Amino acid sequence: MREISFNKFYKSFNILSIILIITSLILLAFKGLNYGVDFKGGTLIELRTDLNSANIKKIRDSFNQLNLGDVSVKNFGNDTDFIIKFEKQNSNDPKFIDNIKTKLSGSIGTVDFRRVENVGPKVSAELLQSGIIAIVLSLAAMLLYIWIRFEWQFSLGAIVALFHDVIITLGVFSLFSLEINLSIVAAVLTIVGYSMNDTVVIFDRVRENLRKFSDIKIFELTNISINQTLSRTIITSATTLLALLSIFIFGGEILKGFSLAMILGVIFGTYSSIYIANPILVILKVSQRTIVKEDKD
Amino acid sequence: MLYFSKLRIFSVIIFTLILSYFSISNFFKIDDNFFSKNIKLGLDLQGGSYLLLEIDNKPVITQKLQNKVMELKNFFKDKNIITRNYTVDDNSIIFDTTPDKSDELNNILDDDESEINPYYQQYKSHEFDFVKDQDSFKLTLSKYGLVLLKNASLDQAIEIVRRRVDEVGTNEPNILKRGNDRILVELPGLGDPGRIKSLLGKTANLTFQFITQNTEESFGTEKLEFEDGSENAIVSKRIILSGDNLVDAKPSMNSQTNETVVSFTLDRVGAKKFGKATSTGVGKRLAIILDGKIISAPSVREPIIGGSGQISGNFTFQSATDLALLLRSGALPAPLNIIEERTVGPDLGQDSIDAGIMSLIIGFILVVLFMIYKYRVFGVIANLALISNLFLLVGVLTLFEATLTLPGIAGIILTVGMAVDANVLIFERIKEEIKSERNPIIAFDSGYTKSRTTILDANITTLIAAVILFFMGSGPIKGFSITLGVGILTTLFSVYFIARLFTAFYVIKNKEKESLI
Numbered sequence: 001m002r003e004i005s006f007n008k009f010y011k012s013f014n015i016l017s018i019i020l021i022i023t024s025l026i027l028l029a030f031k032g033l034n035y036g037v038d039f040k041g042g043t044l045i046e047l048r049t050d051l052n053s054a055n056i057k058k059i060r061d062s063f064n065q066l067n068l069g070d071v072s073v074k075n076f077g078n079d080t081d082f083i084i085k086f087e088k089q090n091s092n093d094p095k096f097i098d099n100i101k102t103k104l105s106g107s108i109g110t111v112d113f114r115r116v117e118n119v120g121p122k123v124s125a126e127l128l129q130s131g132i133i134a135i136v137l138s139l140a141a142m143l144l145y146i147w148i149r150f151e152w153q154f155s156l157g158a159i160v161a162l163f164h165d166v167i168i169t170l171g172v173f174s175l176f177s178l179e180i181n182l183s184i185v186a187a188v189l190t191i192v193g194y195s196m197n198d199t200v201v202i203f204d205r206v207r208e209n210l211r212k213f214s215d216i217k218i219f220e221l222t223n224i225s226i227n228q229t230l231s232r233t234i235i236t237s238a239t240t241l242l243a244l245l246s247i248f249i250f251g252g253e254i255l256k257g258f259s260l261a262m263i264l265g266v267i268f269g270t271y272s273s274i275y276i277a278n279p280i281l282v283i284l285k286v287s288q289r290t291i292v293k294e295d296k297d
Numbered sequence: 298m299l300y301f302s303k304l305r306i307f308s309v310i311i312f313t314l315i316l317s318y319f320s321i322s323n324f325f326k327i328d329d330n331f332f333s334k335n336i337k338l339g340l341d342l343q344g345g346s347y348l349l350l351e352i353d354n355k356p357v358i359t360q361k362l363q364n365k366v367m368e369l370k371n372f373f374k375d376k377n378i379i380t381r382n383y384t385v386d387d388n389s390i391i392f393d394t395t396p397d398k399s400d401e402l403n404n405i406l407d408d409d410e411s412e413i414n415p416y417y418q419q420y421k422s423h424e425f426d427f428v429k430d431q432d433s434f435k436l437t438l439s440k441y442g443l444v445l446l447k448n449a450s451l452d453q454a455i456e457i458v459r460r461r462v463d464e465v466g467t468n469e470p471n472i473l474k475r476g477n478d479r480i481l482v483e484l485p486g487l488g489d490p491g492r493i494k495s496l497l498g499k500t501a502n503l504t505f506q507f508i509t510q511n512t513e514e515s516f517g518t519e520k521l522e523f524e525d526g527s528e529n530a531i532v533s534k535r536i537i538l539s540g541d542n543l544v545d546a547k548p549s550m551n552s553q554t555n556e557t558v559v560s561f562t563l564d565r566v567g568a569k570k571f572g573k574a575t576s577t578g579v580g581k582r583l584a585i586i587l588d589g590k591i592i593s594a595p596s597v598r599e600p601i602i603g604g605s606g607q608i609s610g611n612f613t614f615q616s617a618t619d620l621a622l623l624l625r626s627g628a629l630p631a632p633l634n635i636i637e638e639r640t641v642g643p644d645l646g647q648d649s650i651d652a653g654i655m656s657l658i659i660g661f662i663l664v665v666l667f668m669i670y671k672y673r674v675f676g677v678i679a680n681l682a683l684i685s686n687l688f689l690l691v692g693v694l695t696l697f698e699a700t701l702t703l704p705g706i707a708g709i710i711l712t713v714g715m716a717v718d719a720n721v722l723i724f725e726r727i728k729e730e731i732k733s734e735r736n737p738i739i740a741f742d743s744g745y746t747k748s749r750t751t752i753l754d755a756n757i758t759t760l761i762a763a764v765i766l767f768f769m770g771s772g773p774i775k776g777f778s779i780t781l782g783v784g785i786l787t788t789l790f791s792v793y794f795i796a797r798l799f800t801a802f803y804v805i806k807n808k809e810k811e812s813l814i
Contacts, residue, residue: 114645115640115641118639130769134769134770145757182771182774183773185774189762192762197755197756232722239717243663243711243714243715245663246657249656251653251710255656255704
């Protein structure tokens with residue numbers, strides 16, 4: 001197979017990545033994330049209407065009459081399905097949801113509440129906290145694992161690639177105001193696992209080649225290793241993306257955000273294993289001595 | 298290494314068959330306890346309600362402090378130590394003593410053996426911490442005292458919650474403790490938790506107290522509102538009778554007024570107290586108070602000595618039934634707040650199952666076709682491994698009766714996508730090895746050996762993510778981490794035991810062929 005010179009583009013893609021990361025960080029800092037009820041607290045109602053005449057405006061108007069504060073109404077999949085979100089929650093009235101239902105039936109006809117989620121401020125704060133802890137813990141666990149298995153230069157490369165993927169994925173979510181809920185945390189963790197997986201495969205090969213060839217510079221060596229594993233990289237990302245696209249298209253509205261985050265993560269993860277993890281080995285001047293010294297220890 | 302012993306082949310086949318049996322058994326009804334295991338569907342798939350309740354322990358703590366004040370007063374009175382100026386706030390008791398006794402009092406409070414510290418004998422730590430400031434003492438519940446108090450109140454509350462939920466008669470409710478002040482209630486199949494929520498939202502503290510003639514609140518009386526908000530009444534603080542003395546309550550019809558009422562039966566002690574109070578209080582109005590609101594206040598016309606009575610108060614049959622249920626199940630030690638609720642209607646659950654299965658089938662077909670396109674015969678082998686992997690994965694989930702959630706189905710689909718990775722790594726490695734090694738058997742063998750560490754590394758990283766998610770996540774997300782984690786294990790099994798077996802057969806049979814892979 002013809003060898004592709006990935007290493008020629010290390011610099012340009014690194015610059016691109018830096019720009020993307022900075023843009024994402026700016027977005028995260030100033031625009032922030034669109035937290036769902038899981039993390040912000042409040043009430044979510046997924047409702048199905050009988051009438052085709054029910055539209056967003058009508059539903060929004062009916063909800064606005066209920067004095068629930070800021071109400072967001074969105075179509076959800078079908079024309080007859082809607083997602084309604086507002087910040088007010090139960091506040092200890094067990095009839096809260098029932099009352100809304102009764103009043104809505106009066107103004108827009110029969111409605112079926114398919115899903116109701118109601119999260120108090122204490123719980124949402126805890127969920128957010130445990131979500132952040134889960135992501136931080138998984139990053140730390142990956143760092144630890146790769147530190148045990150590889151030399152520190154490799155760990156650094158892999159971790160920078162991980163942060164790159166997570167930050168840019170979140171950046172995209174911020175840019176398009178996509179909702180961050182519990183399942184997005186699960187997706188981010190899986191992205192972390194996948195990105196690591198991808199990087200480890202190439203790094204294993206780099207290390208093997210470092211042992212084999214003492215006269216090839218790391219700049220060349222990474223390129224050889226990327227090419228040797230390229231076919232695997234493409235096939236695995238392809239099958240994973242096929243599975244994810246299938247969830248995205250056929251898996252229903254609830255899994256949309258989750259599968260989208262994963263699709264982005266797989267794309268960035270594959271890209272970063274090649275264009276972030278490897279250039280870092282070059283920058284850190286990894287050579288045969290790096291691993292031989294470790295082997296002796 | 299392409300050689301497999303007969304025993305090994307046999308065990309792999311048996312193992313795979315057993316798990317496949319369990320996975321298939323989900324689709325059939327089998328009338329045997331051990332073999333009829335089923336994957337449980339999460340609330341997001343079968344529909345149902347998830348409620349997280351938090352106890353507001355303030356009243357319990359206040360009650361505890363007030364009891365302690367009584368105890369302290371009596372104790373020191375017996376010891377001839379003057380204590381005075383008792384004040385109770387949210388979490389502490391403050392009182393003074395005379396200067397000459399303050400050191401003695403300090404020593405008594407400090408003494409592990411003292412009768413005022415009964416808690417110490419049992420738990421080897423003090424229930425109350427105290428601070429002495431000259432002649433003034435401040436007692437606060439200690440960390441352990443507070444934990445014990447909260448646990449006791451949680452145990453009591455969970456028992457009451459269970460009784461109430463059971464009385465409503467829902468399908469296999471799941472009621473669990475969470476931490477030391479929360480209760481998780483899962484109600485599968487319940488599309489509208491409105492009634493349960495209103496039942497759990499009531500403390501159901503029932504008392505009978507006389508209404509006084511006073512028009513102003515004074516010492517020993519309190520001003521209470523009627524349930525319907527129509528008027529107020531000044532009620533004596535003395536409790537004639539409380540819900541604790543009730544042995545039964547049920548809705549019934551008053552034959553004279555044609556009104557729905559709740560009739561109740563009292564225990565022996567209650568009947569005696571009630572009889573005595575109503576004998577002396579003929580002509581007075583007796584307020585029936587539930588959770589601080591007066592339901593009704595009938596006048597006592599004659600002594601009620603039979604130990605049974607009726608509560609009236611504009612009930613519908615439903616509200617009378619609910620009140621009777623609340624009274625039968627007993628009062629909660631403290632109010633419960635619903636701090637999280639997630640309800641999924643059964644039709645949405647079914648839609649989710651359909652969509653999940655649909656995307657699983659399509660994802661599976663796409664991956665299978667892609668692998669055949671890429672690897673031909675070996676693609677078929679990888680696909681056989683993938684199919685057995687699915688059976689193994691579902692089999693393991695069934696065997697452990699794991700809960701399958703919508704994200705869990707996504708985890709299975711994701712496993713389908715990522716499971717081929719290990720075989721791809723092996724096949725790609727074999728392709729490389731074949732370039733330098735003429736003997737295909739050796740090339741295949743070293744393909745397997747050389748890719749092993751990479752495959753392990755790659756899978757362990759995903760497994761780490763799954764394990765962390767398992768411990769940090771809740772509900773549906775936990776379901777995802779289970780399928781993802783178990784999926785990695787079954788993937789490794791299917792790659793190293795099943796796919797490898799087929800590979801070995803194929804290579805040994807076709808070793809003379811020019812291009813094997």
